[in-house]
Amino acid sequence: MARLVLPNYPPHVVQRGHNKQVVFADAADFENYLAKLRELKQALAVKVYAFCLTTNHVHLLLDPGDDPTALAKLMKVLGARTTRYRNRLEGRTGTLWESRYRSSIVQNGTHLLACTRYIELNPIRARMVAHPRNYPWSSFNTRFDTTPGADWLDEVPCFESAGLVPDEKRARYATLIEQGVPTSEIQLIRDALQRGQLTSNSVFVYEIEKITGLRITNRGRGRPW
Template sequence: MPRQARVIVPGLPHHIVQRGHNKQPVFIENRDFQYYLDNLQEWKHTLGLEVFSYCLMTNHVHLVVKATDELTAIPQLMKRLAGRQTRFVNKIEKRTGSLWEGRYKISPIDTDHYLLSCCRYVELNPVKAGMVDAAEHYPWSSYAARIGLADCDGLDEPPTMAALGTDSQSRRERYQAFVSDGAFSEQDRQIRAAIARNKLTSGHRFVDEVERRIGLRIETRAPGRPRK
């Protein structure tokens, strides 16, 4: 089966997943996690990107990053993060070789309908993996900072957060309720399927809109089957 091409759409948030080589651990000690987050903060500022959500699991990372008009910015970010982490770990462990899988996965997100669900999906990873019983107890995700329990200078507020309340406290409380109600849903299935295949996290109408914007066919249609 041919490998699905990666698509980056200017101005859209993107769900990104990068896994350790052969699913082996990438982060073992606290310093490993912190080093990655320090580099994420540095390079997102350098490249002018916004980070809406993140979660560092032991053998993979999830990021939700908004693309700029400079389409090389996200690839540069991922190259810098992967390269620095590899050199850091290899130096400490006196080893050589790749730390990561060769290609990260990326899925442009329909901001209005899926962005907050993607952030929730990312931040609930440790809960669904049985690592913690509540998202705020996991120190290596953006959730605690999002609801005001931790500081994070490198975290940006998703535009759809504004619809949750007129002030920061009410937005935090409503987002917390939204995440707490985050049992497995149909949107979770769509998010997982989209990132696995480098497709848009969206409905058909939004796919058509993005294809018109970028002038490329990015989703495969069944022959002769009309779009709804």
């Protein structure tokens, strides 16, 4: 099934290590990946709304901007550089990642915020930490870092257009985090990724169908649109 990527529509991307192998073994590995992500974000004009890295997979919430091919370019270069880095450390050759990353276009507004929260609460669901502030490899702490230049994330569009000052945005988002992710949201996000469909409501599905000329409906797991 062809991956759906459209200009200025953000996808939630998940990439896993091949056969669930370790991708990040220590702090230097995580830092190396994030440094490359930040570099490629600037070079390709891709927006980064959220991220979470675990030992064997990554979650990214990105926006390719006006050039939809920028997403594939970023993932290809980022994956290749991480593979070379890991192979040099271990004196090995071969693949590091699964051959195909998963992606799901996310509707702006509540769905985009829900996906951001889902990504940053991933370490909580995995019982790795008690609060996202205790996990150093997600975008949560970056989002709340007020040190000049430290917060390199892009503003989630619905917050950007709300006319709130930065402290108000952080307070509102902190409240969303404390509420946790409802089971219905978790299921919607996971199903959309599994099927390569949309994280959205039915109105948005219709909008994308009109744009693409494709039939995009929720069907059984693994079946085409």
